[in-house]
Amino acid sequence: MLVERLGAGLIVAAVAALLIGCGPSPAQRVVRYGGHALRSLDEQVAPRYTAAHEKALADAATLVAYQREMEPWNALQQTMQTTYDAFVAADLALEAGGEDADALRRAACLLAALDMVAVRLVALDVPVPAALSEALRFGESFTGRCVRDAGEGEP
Numbered sequence: 276m277l278v279e280r281l282g283a284g285l286i287v288a289a290v291a292a293l294l295i296g297c298g299p300s301p302a303q304r305v306v307r308y309g310g311h312a313l314r315s316l317d318e319q320v321a322p323r324y325t326a327a328h329e330k331a332l333a334d335a336a337t338l339v340a341y342q343r344e345m346e347p348w349n350a351l352q353q354t355m356q357t358t359y360d361a362f363v364a365a366d367l368a369l370e371a372g373g374e375d376a377d378a379l380r381r382a383a384c385l386l387a388a389l390d391m392v393a394v395r396l397v398a399l400d401v402p403v404p405a406a407l408s409e410a411l412r413f414g415e416s417f418t419g420r421c422v423r424d425a426g427e428g429e430p
Contacts, residue, residue, distance in 0.1 A: 303382075308407075347395070354391050354395050361388040383420050392407065
């Protein structure tokens, strides 16, 4: 009974927030959809990467030939790892500090990384997942900039 009341209360609070315009900000949407995109993309790409690896292993006569054939897939994998790191940084920054300058910058860096993932997917003729397209669409209204602070590593 308490759970039902609590559930109903949460629904009312969510609807009220939507009605008064307290929905997620563009930065929060980029992070939310970016996380969904990475999860979806990993599930979609992993079997294709494995198939490309098996084909390259069977076809390539040398290690150099194998590496050349796998280069686009390895580039996608590296870009996805970088994007995951950007997602974690943006998510933690938004959770810790709301939408301060650092959180907005990290969300912008996530957006830039997601865009690079989309570029790599198109180069491999792999469909761009809907969640990735949504994150990029929400990013169109996002005004943050991905810039590196002095003395800081890659964004």
